[in-house]
Amino acid sequence: MTLHPGFADPVLDSQACFRAVLDAMSRPGQIAALAFPDPPPPLDPATAAVLLTLVDAETPVWLDGAASAAREWVAFHCGATPATPMQAMFGVALHPVPLAGFQAGTDDAPELGATLVLQVAALGRGRKLRLSGPGIATVATLLVDGLAEGFVAEWATNHALFPRGIDLILCAGTQVAALPRSVQVMEG
Amino acid sequence: MTPDAQPPTRRQHWMSVLARASGQELAALAGPLPPYTRLRGPEAGLVMLRGRAGGSGMPFNLGEATVARCTIRTNAGTVGHAYCLGRDLHQAELAAVLDALLQDPDAGPVLAVQVIAPLAAAQAKRRAQLARRAAATQVQFFTLATMRS
Numbered sequence: 001m002t003l004h005p006g007f008a009d010p011v012l013d014s015q016a017c018f019r020a021v022l023d024a025m026s027r028p029g030q031i032a033a034l035a036f037p038d039p040p041p042p043l044d045p046a047t048a049a050v051l052l053t054l055v056d057a058e059t060p061v062w063l064d065g066a067a068s069a070a071r072e073w074v075a076f077h078c079g080a081t082p083a084t085p086m087q088a089m090f091g092v093a094l095h096p097v098p099l100a101g102f103q104a105g106t107d108d109a110p111e112l113g114a115t116l117v118l119q120v121a122a123l124g125r126g127r128k129l130r131l132s133g134p135g136i137a138t139v140a141t142l143l144v145d146g147l148a149e150g151f152v153a154e155w156a157t158n159h160a161l162f163p164r165g166i167d168l169i170l171c172a173g174t175q176v177a178a179l180p181r182s183v184q185v186m187e188g
Numbered sequence: 189m190t191p192d193a194q195p196p197t198r199r200q201h202w203m204s205v206l207a208r209a210s211g212q213e214l215a216a217l218a219g220p221l222p223p224y225t226r227l228r229g230p231e232a233g234l235v236m237l238r239g240r241a242g243g244s245g246m247p248f249n250l251g252e253a254t255v256a257r258c259t260i261r262t263n264a265g266t267v268g269h270a271y272c273l274g275r276d277l278h279q280a281e282l283a284a285v286l287d288a289l290l291q292d293p294d295a296g297p298v299l300a301v302q303v304i305a306p307l308a309a310a311q312a313k314r315r316a317q318l319a320r321r322a323a324a325t326q327v328q329f330f331t332l333a334t335m336r337s
Contacts, residue, residue, distance in 0.1 A: 002265045005227045076259075077228065 004040040006052055006077040017053040021169065024178040029131045029140030031123050031177045040073040042066055042094060046171035047119045048073075054115070055080045055090050062088035064097060067119075091116040096148035099158050099166045110163040113181065120146030123172045128188030131179070141188055142177055144170060155185045202290050202304045203283075207272045209307045211279035214286065217303045221285050223263055230258035230277035230284075256280035262288045 007013035013036075020032040039048035051074060055061050060083030063071055074080060074092075085091055085101040091114055105113035126145025129152070132138070148154065158165045158181060165181030179185065196204070206214065232254060239250040257271045258280040268288025270280045286303060290296045 003227055003259075003261055003267050005225055005261075008226075010231070 003076060004038050004073055007049075008037075010052075013049075014053045017049045020176060021050060021053065021178065024169070024176050025167070025180050027135045027140075028133065028179055028183040029136060029142045029177070031142075031175050034171075034174055034176050036174070040070040043070050043073075043092075044119055044171055045174045046176045047092070047117060050117055050169055050171060050176060051090075051092065052077055057081070059089035060087055061090045061092060064091075064093040064095060066094035067092045085114075089114055092119075093117070094119045096146070096151070099154055099168075102166050104158075104161050104164040104166060107164065110165075113165050113167065115167045115169060117169045117171060119171050120144055121172060122146065123170060123175045123177050130186040130188045131183050132186075133183040135180075136183070142179075144177075146172070152185055152187050155179070159184055198300075199287075199291070201308075202300065203270070203287055205304050205308045205311065206270060206283035206286055208311050209279070209283070211276045211282060213307060213310075214279060214282040214303075217306065218282060218286060221282075222289070224260045224285055224288070225263075226258070226281075227261050227267065228257070228259040230256060230281045232256045232275040232277065258284040260284045260288060264292070266291050 017034055020034050024030060024032045034046040034049045036045035036049040036052075039045045043051070048070075051061075055074065055078040057079040059080055061074060061078070061080040062083050062085045063074065071082070075082075080090070083089075085097075086103055088102065089112075091097065091102055093116065096118070097116070099116065102114035102116060103112060105111060122145040123143065125143050127143065127147060129142045129144060131140040131142055162181055167181055168179040170177045170179070234252040235255045237250040237253050238247045240247050253273060254275050255271055255273060256275050256277050256279065257269075258277070259267065259269050260281070261267050262285075266288040268284040268286070268291070270283035270287055272280045272283060286299070290299055290304070292299075
């Protein structure tokens with residue numbers, strides 16, 4: 001197991017990545033591009049860049065079984081402590097996981113709702129989702145390959161919790177898209 | 189040092205010697221270096237220094253110190269770390285590379301003789317000189333208990 005590098009320029013690279021995630025979050029359905037040269041397997045470049053940007057010593061992180069191969073890299077570069085899904089501020093998964101397993105925050109402190117970084121097979125092709133809500137003028141479409149069968153129903157439950165709930169960041173290769181808890185998802 | 193502190197391992201010893209050496213000293217002694225990948229840094233930052241008042245006192249924050257750190261990986265896959273007081277990034281990077289090279293079972297001991305031994309000797313000499321200068325100005329305090337009774 002060899003350790004892989006982090007951002008070459010930590011300040012500018014993480015700012016650029018933050019901007020990309022912010023754009024993806026504020027305009028659900030839009031796919032942003034993220035370059036990262038040398039991600040630790042099995043993480044994709046976008047997944048690794050998102051973790052380097054958002055996760056730090058103050059955000060406990062949970063890695064699913066497959067993502068655990070990058071445990072050492074996350075601990076070294078992010079300094080984040082490992083946690084159970086219910087305690088984690090960030091979840092990292094390579095396979096679909098139940099959203100209900102993460103903390104959704106409280107009505108007083110909805111910001112405590114966790115963010116799930118889900119690495120999927122592809123963005124821009126695959127299953128069609130229709131999105132509506134804040135940040136979308138009418139309806140947006142997002143093509144995702146690699147979501148769970150019952151994702152739309154699961155997301156409806158998550159959306160109903162608003163302002164509580166889980167935010168979802170989808171990563172595939174060098175692409176990132178996001179589903180904030182405020183967005184409504186319908187089968188396309 | 190905590191009461192149950194172990195004697196430093198060989199790696200702890202060479203890391204402390206490298207952290208105390210200057211960038212020029214390291215560059216002069218190390219010679220040509222093999223190719224490597226920077227994993228983190230070199231970068232300068234602050235660390236909080238903590239102190240304790242008395243042996244069992246509560247810890248308190250003494251102040252912050254500037255520290256340069258670097259982590260590299262040689263092409264063989266060995267990871268070297270360095271944390272050095274100050275902001276000499278060149279020193280931190282060289283120290284990290286040397287830390288990785290010194291871990292090599294074959295080349296490490298040779299490098300230890302070539303680099304670590306002379307640096308450690310020079311540092312011990314500097315410390316002894318400083319201790320002698322300080323000893324000349326030492327004042328012995330004692331309490332005249334009988335005057336108060």
